[in-house]
Amino acid sequence: MSATQISAKDVAELRARTGAGMMDCKKALEEANGDMNLAVDILRKKGIAKADKRADRAASEGQIVIWTNADATVAAMIELNCETDFVGRNDEFVALSKKLAEHLGQDAAVDGLVAVGAEGAYLSTPWAFDKAQTVGDIVKAASAKTGEKVELRRIARFATSGVAGSYLHFNGKAGVLVEIAGGKGEQANELGKHVAEHVAAGVPVVAIAVDKDGVSQEFLAKEREIFVAQAVESGKPEAIAQKMVEGRIQKLLGEVTLLGQPWVRDDKQTVGDLVAATAKAAGQPLAVKRFVRFKMGES
Incomplete structure (x- = not known):
């Protein structure tokens, strides 16, 4: 797909998904030959987009x-x-x-x-x-x-x-x-x-x-690749970037696993803390x- 075939609608959709600027979105789509998911990854690797905010959607x-x-x-x-x-x-x-x-x-x-x-x-x-x-x-x-x-x-x-x-x-x-x-x-x-x-x-x-055991290796491999690319993009040598990744992966696991997340009613404890406290009070596992x-x- 040539640059002239990148539609304004595609640019707007990518912007909505990533929060990146319009020109960055247009360039990412051109680099990805119009592939929306690949364009998201390109923006994330460059550190322009923090994450993909949008799951596959259906107008319904x-x-x-x-x-x-x-x-x-x-x-x-x-x-x-x-x-x-x-x-x-x-x-x-x-x-x-x-x-x-x-x-x-x-x-x-x-x-x-x-x-x-x-x-x-x-x-x-x-x-x-x-x-x-x-x-x-x-x-x-x-x-x-x-x-x-x-x-x-x-x-x-x-x-x-x-x-x-x-x-x-x-x-x-x-x-x-x-x-x-x-x-x-x-x-x-x-x-x-x-x-x-x-x-x-x-x-x-x-x-x-629910917890880190339920997170797919495919997901983690993709996130590791993106984290390394972000570190290299910011000027870190790849060897250093590789060492930085594990800490970011552990932080990510706390964000995307249910038990690791701060409880929505009291962010001073995690959902895991809530479960443990309730189990103790109930005397049940x-x-x-x-x-x-x-x-x-x-x-």
Whole structure:
């Protein structure tokens, strides 16, 4: 792609993702031959962009809904998309979203996160409230009735012998499920709510794993490469730059792992500190086993 083919829209998108200046964005896109993700890396390596602020996005409206059973051992979450906010707030659409979440809650075959989408295998699942129909039939009927594309984008279900905590933002645009293992009761339930609320807030960034053991080696390798390039760009010899990397990686792990993050309600303690304190008070070996976060328009 030549420089003349770099559109203003692409430059604006890269600027939104990185916070870099327009000319820096344009040059990075030219160097990357129009590859947006590569342009982000180029800006980060040059120290012009701190990080990519934007996940892959989809222009979408709709509802994120959570269903939880009576004893908080099962929680289910769905994202049902449509084209306009008008339809997304419609009473029938909201009711269907809740019914889909209830259906999922009853489906013991699902454990964890499942991407569904327009052609997903989950659409062939018999509908819990009328076995003559499938989940796909129900979604198609909603599309026909609203006149808009309706899509069950993703689903998640946690079943546990501990506690399935959850948090749903008031506008139905963000939701979180958290599994607390090692105990039950009021304190475990409260911990599940607090941790889910923290994950939803995404502070300082959206966590990518519970702890460092859950962070992929691919992610760490890419970040190491970028940190070294930033140090070299600032004038450090590569041998020195390599030595500096490990400290920055450890700092990064504290930022992107859930237990290492400062708790959103009290930044003087980490989420890990909160879990440990609650476990001690409850006299139970409480631990965060897993979490999943949905935000409308993000993958």
